[in-house]
Amino acid sequence: MKKQLAWVALIIIAISVLAWQNRYKLAEDILKELGLEKEIAEDFIASNFFGGSLQIYKTDQVMAMSQAKRATLVKAFGDYIRAYVESPAFAVKFEEERKEFMGFDEEEGSLSREEMIQQFLQELKSDESLILQELKAASGAKKTELETALKHVREAQVALKDSKHPLHKKYFDLMKEEMMPEKNSDRYDDPAEAKAAAEAEKKIQDELIKFPETPKQMVKERLKEFIEMSGSVDYNAKIEKRGGTYYFVDEKYEQKDDTWKRMYRCGKEVMMPARAYAQAWLASLK
Numbered sequence: 001m002k003k004q005l006a007w008v009a010l011i012i013i014a015i016s017v018l019a020w021q022n023r024y025k026l027a028e029d030i031l032k033e034l035g036l037e038k039e040i041a042e043d044f045i046a047s048n049f050f051g052g053s054l055q056i057y058k059t060d061q062v063m064a065m066s067q068a069k070r071a072t073l074v075k076a077f078g079d080y081i082r083a084y085v086e087s088p089a090f091a092v093k094f095e096e097e098r099k100e101f102m103g104f105d106e107e108e109g110s111l112s113r114e115e116m117i118q119q120f121l122q123e124l125k126s127d128e129s130l131i132l133q134e135l136k137a138a139s140g141a142k143k144t145e146l147e148t149a150l151k152h153v154r155e156a157q158v159a160l161k162d163s164k165h166p167l168h169k170k171y172f173d174l175m176k177e178e179m180m181p182e183k184n185s186d187r188y189d190d191p192a193e194a195k196a197a198a199e200a201e202k203k204i205q206d207e208l209i210k211f212p213e214t215p216k217q218m219v220k221e222r223l224k225e226f227i228e229m230s231g232s233v234d235y236n237a238k239i240e241k242r243g244g245t246y247y248f249v250d251e252k253y254e255q256k257d258d259t260w261k262r263m264y265r266c267g268k269e270v271m272m273p274a275r276a277y278a279q280a281w282l283a284s285l286k
Contacts, residue, residue: 029076030073030076030077030079030080031080033061033073034061034073034077035060035061041080041084042084042089042090045081045084045085046090046093046097048222049085049218049219049222050094050097050218052222052225053258053259054226054259054262054263067267067269067270068269070266070269070270071269071270071273074270074273074274074277075273075277078274078277078278078281082281085215085219086215086219090215091215094214094215094218098211099112099113101211116175116176116179117160117161117172117175119179120160120175120178120179121157121160121161124153124156124157124160125157127149127153128150128153128154128157131146131149131150131153132150134146135147135150155167155171156171156174156175159171160172160175163213216285219285220282220285223278223281223282223285224282226275226278227275227278227279227282229259229260229263230263230271230274230275230278231275232260233260233263233264233271234253234264235264235267235268235271237249237250237253237264238250
Protein backbone atom coordinates (compact mmCIF):
# COMPACT_ATOMS: atom_id res chain seq x y z
CA MET A 1 0.00 0.00 0.00
CA LYS A 2 2.83 2.38 0.90
CA LYS A 3 4.54 1.61 -2.41
CA GLN A 4 1.31 2.38 -4.28
CA LEU A 5 0.94 5.69 -2.46
CA ALA A 6 4.55 6.52 -3.25
CA TRP A 7 3.97 5.87 -6.94
CA VAL A 8 0.81 8.00 -6.88
CA ALA A 9 2.76 10.82 -5.23
CA LEU A 10 5.50 10.58 -7.85
CA ILE A 11 2.95 10.67 -10.66
CA ILE A 12 1.27 13.75 -9.18
CA ILE A 13 4.64 15.49 -8.81
CA ALA A 14 5.60 14.57 -12.37
CA ILE A 15 2.31 15.91 -13.74
CA SER A 16 2.71 19.13 -11.75
CA VAL A 17 6.26 19.64 -13.02
CA LEU A 18 5.24 18.99 -16.62
CA ALA A 19 2.28 21.37 -16.30
CA TRP A 20 4.55 24.09 -14.89
CA GLN A 21 7.10 23.50 -17.64
CA ASN A 22 4.37 23.69 -20.28
CA ARG A 23 3.06 26.99 -18.88
CA TYR A 24 6.58 28.37 -18.74
CA LYS A 25 7.24 27.27 -22.32
CA LEU A 26 3.98 28.83 -23.52
CA ALA A 27 4.89 32.08 -21.74
CA GLU A 28 8.31 32.07 -23.39
CA ASP A 29 6.74 31.39 -26.79
CA ILE A 30 4.19 34.21 -26.67
CA LEU A 31 6.73 36.76 -25.43
CA LYS A 32 9.19 35.72 -28.12
CA GLU A 33 6.54 36.01 -30.81
CA LEU A 34 5.55 39.48 -29.59
CA GLY A 35 9.18 40.55 -29.24
CA LEU A 36 8.74 41.33 -25.54
CA GLU A 37 11.10 40.82 -22.63
CA LYS A 38 9.51 39.35 -19.51
CA GLU A 39 10.30 42.35 -17.29
CA ILE A 40 8.95 44.86 -19.82
CA ALA A 41 5.79 42.81 -20.40
CA GLU A 42 5.05 42.57 -16.68
CA ASP A 43 5.71 46.28 -16.14
CA PHE A 44 3.22 47.16 -18.88
CA ILE A 45 0.61 44.73 -17.54
CA ALA A 46 0.94 46.10 -14.02
CA SER A 47 0.79 49.75 -15.13
CA ASN A 48 -2.32 49.04 -17.19
CA PHE A 49 -4.12 47.45 -14.26
CA PHE A 50 -2.99 50.07 -11.75
CA GLY A 51 -3.70 53.01 -14.03
CA GLY A 52 -6.82 51.68 -15.75
CA SER A 53 -5.29 52.29 -19.17
CA LEU A 54 -4.48 50.25 -22.26
CA GLN A 55 -0.87 50.88 -23.21
CA ILE A 56 0.61 48.67 -25.89
CA TYR A 57 4.35 48.17 -26.27
CA LYS A 58 5.00 48.55 -30.00
CA THR A 59 7.72 46.07 -30.86
CA ASP A 60 8.84 45.54 -34.46
CA GLN A 61 7.20 42.10 -34.37
CA VAL A 62 3.83 43.49 -33.28
CA MET A 63 3.91 46.31 -35.83
CA ALA A 64 4.69 43.85 -38.63
CA MET A 65 1.79 41.54 -37.78
CA SER A 66 -1.46 41.49 -39.69
CA GLN A 67 -4.73 42.02 -37.80
CA ALA A 68 -5.56 38.35 -38.34
CA LYS A 69 -2.26 37.24 -36.79
CA ARG A 70 -2.75 39.53 -33.80
CA ALA A 71 -6.23 38.10 -33.29
CA THR A 72 -4.83 34.55 -33.08
CA LEU A 73 -2.50 35.60 -30.26
CA VAL A 74 -5.19 37.18 -28.07
CA LYS A 75 -5.92 34.05 -26.02
CA ALA A 76 -2.25 33.14 -25.56
CA PHE A 77 -1.33 36.61 -24.34
CA GLY A 78 -4.55 36.74 -22.29
CA ASP A 79 -3.46 33.55 -20.53
CA TYR A 80 -0.05 35.10 -19.87
CA ILE A 81 -1.62 38.27 -18.44
CA ARG A 82 -3.99 36.27 -16.24
CA ALA A 83 -1.20 34.03 -14.92
CA TYR A 84 0.86 37.09 -14.00
CA VAL A 85 -1.89 39.10 -12.24
CA GLU A 86 -2.85 36.02 -10.23
CA SER A 87 0.76 35.38 -9.19
CA PRO A 88 2.42 36.15 -5.82
CA ALA A 89 4.78 38.55 -7.62
CA PHE A 90 1.86 40.71 -8.77
CA ALA A 91 0.33 40.61 -5.28
CA VAL A 92 3.56 42.04 -3.85
CA LYS A 93 3.65 44.77 -6.50
CA PHE A 94 -0.02 45.52 -5.81
CA GLU A 95 0.63 46.05 -2.09
CA GLU A 96 3.58 48.33 -2.85
CA GLU A 97 1.51 50.38 -5.29
CA ARG A 98 -1.42 50.63 -2.91
CA LYS A 99 0.76 51.74 -0.03
CA GLU A 100 2.48 54.37 -2.18
CA PHE A 101 -0.86 55.56 -3.55
CA MET A 102 -2.27 55.97 -0.06
CA GLY A 103 0.55 58.38 0.69
CA PHE A 104 1.69 56.99 4.03
CA ASP A 105 5.21 57.60 5.30
CA GLU A 106 7.77 54.90 4.67
CA GLU A 107 9.62 55.64 7.91
CA GLU A 108 10.63 52.62 9.93
CA GLY A 109 7.99 51.76 12.49
CA SER A 110 5.19 53.71 10.79
CA LEU A 111 1.81 51.99 10.63
CA SER A 112 0.15 50.94 7.41
CA ARG A 113 -3.37 52.15 6.73
CA GLU A 114 -4.87 48.79 7.71
CA GLU A 115 -2.81 48.62 10.92
CA MET A 116 -3.82 52.14 11.84
CA ILE A 117 -7.51 51.38 11.31
CA GLN A 118 -7.30 48.17 13.36
CA GLN A 119 -5.57 49.98 16.21
CA PHE A 120 -8.12 52.78 16.15
CA LEU A 121 -11.01 50.28 16.06
CA GLN A 122 -9.67 48.77 19.28
CA GLU A 123 -9.67 52.21 20.87
CA LEU A 124 -13.24 52.80 19.69
CA LYS A 125 -14.28 49.46 21.17
CA SER A 126 -12.81 50.53 24.51
CA ASP A 127 -14.63 53.87 24.24
CA GLU A 128 -17.86 52.03 23.56
CA SER A 129 -17.45 49.90 26.69
CA LEU A 130 -16.74 52.96 28.85
CA ILE A 131 -19.78 54.81 27.50
CA LEU A 132 -22.04 51.82 28.13
CA GLN A 133 -20.70 51.62 31.69
CA GLU A 134 -21.38 55.32 32.31
CA LEU A 135 -24.86 55.10 30.78
CA LYS A 136 -25.97 52.74 33.54
CA ALA A 137 -25.87 55.57 36.08
CA ALA A 138 -26.53 58.55 33.77
CA SER A 139 -29.73 60.56 33.43
CA GLY A 140 -31.05 63.75 31.86
CA ALA A 141 -28.68 65.80 29.68
CA LYS A 142 -25.71 63.61 30.59
CA LYS A 143 -27.55 60.52 29.36
CA THR A 144 -28.45 62.24 26.08
CA GLU A 145 -24.84 63.30 25.61
CA LEU A 146 -23.57 59.78 26.20
CA GLU A 147 -26.15 58.26 23.85
CA THR A 148 -25.04 60.65 21.09
CA ALA A 149 -21.41 59.74 21.71
CA LEU A 150 -22.27 56.03 21.61
CA LYS A 151 -24.03 56.49 18.28
CA HIS A 152 -20.97 58.18 16.74
CA VAL A 153 -18.55 55.57 18.13
CA ARG A 154 -20.59 52.71 16.68
CA GLU A 155 -21.06 54.57 13.40
CA ALA A 156 -17.30 55.11 13.14
CA GLN A 157 -16.60 51.41 13.69
CA VAL A 158 -18.94 50.40 10.87
CA ALA A 159 -17.63 53.06 8.47
CA LEU A 160 -13.93 52.37 9.07
CA LYS A 161 -14.36 48.65 8.38
CA ASP A 162 -15.74 49.36 4.90
CA SER A 163 -13.71 51.57 2.53
CA LYS A 164 -16.81 52.03 0.35
CA HIS A 165 -19.01 53.26 3.21
CA PRO A 166 -20.21 56.84 2.55
CA LEU A 167 -18.81 57.97 5.93
CA HIS A 168 -15.49 56.12 5.61
CA LYS A 169 -13.50 59.20 4.56
CA LYS A 170 -15.01 61.35 7.31
CA TYR A 171 -13.99 58.99 10.08
CA PHE A 172 -10.69 58.12 8.41
CA ASP A 173 -9.74 61.82 8.48
CA LEU A 174 -10.83 62.13 12.12
CA MET A 175 -8.78 59.06 12.95
CA LYS A 176 -5.67 60.57 11.31
CA GLU A 177 -6.13 63.82 13.23
CA GLU A 178 -6.13 61.88 16.48
CA MET A 179 -3.43 59.33 15.69
CA MET A 180 -1.16 61.48 13.53
CA PRO A 181 -1.40 65.02 14.98
CA GLU A 182 1.95 65.94 13.44
CA LYS A 183 0.33 65.63 10.01
CA ASN A 184 -2.08 68.41 10.87
CA SER A 185 0.39 70.91 12.32
CA ASP A 186 1.16 74.07 10.41
CA ARG A 187 4.12 73.06 8.26
CA TYR A 188 3.89 75.97 5.86
CA ASP A 189 4.68 79.64 6.51
CA ASP A 190 3.12 80.56 3.18
CA PRO A 191 -0.74 80.35 3.32
CA ALA A 192 -0.85 79.56 -0.41
CA GLU A 193 1.45 76.56 0.12
CA ALA A 194 -0.64 75.37 3.05
CA LYS A 195 -3.80 75.60 0.94
CA ALA A 196 -2.22 73.74 -1.98
CA ALA A 197 -0.98 71.00 0.37
CA ALA A 198 -4.43 70.64 1.92
CA GLU A 199 -6.06 70.38 -1.51
CA ALA A 200 -3.51 67.77 -2.61
CA GLU A 201 -4.14 65.74 0.54
CA LYS A 202 -7.90 65.93 -0.02
CA LYS A 203 -7.49 64.73 -3.60
CA ILE A 204 -5.41 61.77 -2.42
CA GLN A 205 -7.99 60.84 0.21
CA ASP A 206 -10.86 61.20 -2.28
CA GLU A 207 -9.10 58.78 -4.60
CA LEU A 208 -7.99 56.51 -1.79
CA ILE A 209 -11.40 55.05 -1.10
CA LYS A 210 -11.58 54.01 -4.78
CA PHE A 211 -8.40 51.92 -4.60
CA PRO A 212 -9.40 48.24 -4.25
CA GLU A 213 -8.23 46.34 -1.19
CA THR A 214 -7.17 43.18 -3.03
CA PRO A 215 -5.67 42.34 -6.45
CA LYS A 216 -8.77 40.30 -7.29
CA GLN A 217 -11.03 43.30 -6.71
CA MET A 218 -8.83 45.42 -8.95
CA VAL A 219 -8.84 42.80 -11.71
CA LYS A 220 -12.64 42.59 -11.58
CA GLU A 221 -12.98 46.39 -11.80
CA ARG A 222 -10.55 46.65 -14.71
CA LEU A 223 -12.25 43.82 -16.59
CA LYS A 224 -15.64 45.50 -16.15
CA GLU A 225 -14.21 48.80 -17.42
CA PHE A 226 -12.59 47.06 -20.39
CA ILE A 227 -15.78 45.21 -21.32
CA GLU A 228 -17.92 48.33 -21.02
CA MET A 229 -15.58 50.53 -23.05
CA SER A 230 -14.83 47.95 -25.73
CA GLY A 231 -18.57 47.48 -26.20
CA SER A 232 -18.95 51.18 -27.01
CA VAL A 233 -16.33 51.36 -29.78
CA ASP A 234 -17.67 52.11 -33.25
CA TYR A 235 -15.25 50.32 -35.54
CA ASN A 236 -17.01 51.81 -38.57
CA ALA A 237 -16.28 55.38 -37.46
CA LYS A 238 -14.86 57.49 -40.28
CA ILE A 239 -11.52 59.24 -40.03
CA GLU A 240 -9.92 61.88 -42.19
CA LYS A 241 -6.41 63.23 -42.61
CA ARG A 242 -5.74 66.84 -41.67
CA GLY A 243 -2.23 68.25 -41.88
CA GLY A 244 -0.57 64.86 -41.71
CA THR A 245 -2.67 63.62 -38.75
CA TYR A 246 -5.82 61.50 -38.76
CA TYR A 247 -8.93 62.73 -36.94
CA PHE A 248 -12.41 61.29 -36.45
CA VAL A 249 -14.99 62.92 -38.69
CA ASP A 250 -17.54 62.72 -35.90
CA GLU A 251 -16.42 65.14 -33.18
CA LYS A 252 -17.91 63.03 -30.37
CA TYR A 253 -15.41 60.28 -31.25
CA GLU A 254 -12.57 62.76 -31.43
CA GLN A 255 -13.34 63.70 -27.82
CA LYS A 256 -12.98 60.09 -26.62
CA ASP A 257 -10.01 59.25 -24.39
CA ASP A 258 -6.81 57.55 -25.56
CA THR A 259 -7.87 54.08 -24.38
CA TRP A 260 -11.05 54.18 -26.50
CA LYS A 261 -9.02 55.32 -29.51
CA ARG A 262 -6.45 52.55 -29.01
CA MET A 263 -9.27 50.00 -29.02
CA TYR A 264 -10.51 51.50 -32.28
CA ARG A 265 -7.03 51.27 -33.82
CA CYS A 266 -6.66 47.65 -32.70
CA GLY A 267 -9.70 46.89 -34.84
CA LYS A 268 -12.76 44.71 -34.41
CA GLU A 269 -10.89 41.58 -35.50
CA VAL A 270 -8.59 41.85 -32.48
CA MET A 271 -10.92 43.48 -29.97
CA MET A 272 -13.83 41.06 -30.24
CA PRO A 273 -11.85 37.99 -29.10
CA ALA A 274 -10.15 40.15 -26.45
CA ARG A 275 -13.56 41.25 -25.17
CA ALA A 276 -14.84 37.65 -25.14
CA TYR A 277 -11.75 36.60 -23.17
CA ALA A 278 -12.32 39.38 -20.63
CA GLN A 279 -15.97 38.39 -20.22
CA ALA A 280 -15.06 34.74 -19.58
CA TRP A 281 -12.35 35.75 -17.14
CA LEU A 282 -14.71 38.05 -15.24
CA ALA A 283 -17.39 35.36 -15.06
CA SER A 284 -14.88 32.97 -13.48
CA LEU A 285 -14.13 35.45 -10.70
CA LYS A 286 -17.69 35.61 -9.32
